[in-house]
Structures are given as C-alpha cells and as structure tokens.
Amino acid sequence: MMPEQSRERKRAVSLSDALRALADDASALGPSPSVEAALREELRLRARRRRPVWVAWGAALATCAAALVLMLPRPTAVRPTSQSLTPWYYNQGLPPARQGGIVRVKVSKSMAGSFGVPVPVTNSPDLTADLFIGEDGMTRAIRFVK
Numbered sequence: 527m528m529p530e531q532s533r534e535r536k537r538a539v540s541l542s543d544a545l546r547a548l549a550d551d552a553s554a555l556g557p558s559p560s561v562e563a564a565l566r567e568e569l570r571l572r573a574r575r576r577r578p579v580w581v582a583w584g585a586a587l588a589t590c591a592a593a594l595v596l597m598l599p600r601p602t603a604v605r606p607t608s609q610s611l612t613p614w615y616y617n618q619g620l621p622p623a624r625q626g627g628i629v630r631v632k633v634s635k636s637m638a639g640s641f642g643v644p645v646p647v648t649n650s651p652d653l654t655a656d657l658f659i660g661e662d663g664m665t666r667a668i669r670f671v672k
Contacts, residue, residue: 618652630656631672639672 557565632652635645645653654671 620660620662620664620666623658623662623664623666625667626658626660628656629659630654633668633670 535644556562613650624648631654634652638653639645656669656671658667658669660666
C-alpha cells in the first residue's frame with residue numbers, strides 16, 4: 527500500500543505545482559487593451575450616473591421632517607361650553623322624541639331670562655343657544671352656549 531499512497535501524494539503535489547504555475551502565467555497576461563479600455567469607460571459612465579451624496583441626505587432629511595410634522599399635536603377646535611338642555615316650555619304632553627336635530631340660534635337676553643337662565647352682563651344684546659328639534663318639527667329643548 528505504500529507505493530500507492532506515495533503516487534497519490536506525488537500527483538497532488540504535481541497538480542498543486544501545475545495550478546500555481548498556471549496562476550502565475552495568467553496574472554502576467556492581464557486583459558487585452560480593448561477589454562481594459564471598455565471596462566474603464568464603463569466605470570466612468572457608472573461614476574457619472576451615480577447620484578451625489580447630498581441627494582440621499584436631502585431625501586432622508588425631508589422624510590424626518592415629514593415624520594416630525596405628522597407627530598405634532600393637531601390643534602383642536604375650541605368648542606364653546608354650554609349649559610345642560612332645558613326642556614321647552616310647551617313640551618309637556620308631547621310624546622318623547624326618538625330622533626331630531628340641533629339648530630344654533632341667537633336669542634335675546636330677555637328671552638333667555640324667561641327660561642330662568644342667569645343673563646350675563648355683556649355688550650351683545652343676544653345670546654347663542656342650541657335648539658333640539660324633534661322629528662315632528664317641534665322644539666323640544668333649549669341649551670344656552672356660554
């Protein structure tokens with residue numbers, strides 16, 4: 527068995543030597559001048575086509591700014607405060623309203639006083655009120671807005 531193993535070792539060594547010699551020969555050759563010129567031209571074209579770094583940074587900055595704007599709290603509409611609903615004076619005896627709508631109106635201070643609402647001292651002759659109108663078209667309640 528000894529001679530067989532030594533033959534295989536010699537083959538492996540001779541194969542390794544042959545591959546090293548081939549690599550040395552190939553490294554000395556290099557590409558032909560036309561292939562090298564074509565590769566250099568392609569690299570120049572790719573370098574021109576590449577976007578400048580500042581474009582990427584600008585896009586990143588714009589994205590961050592948009593995210594910050596979206597994260598800011600949105601201003602909420604200031605809703606006027608109002609008192610509770612006061613039943614309309616001729617609402618008694620009517621069937622309860624199952625649906626209806628709210629209508630905002632201006633009411634004179636004297637009319638507000640007839641509902642027992644304390645009348646604020648202001649320069650305006652009118653107060654703002656919400657009327658609840660039932661599905662039958664009858665006014666069911668009033669609420670004065672402060």
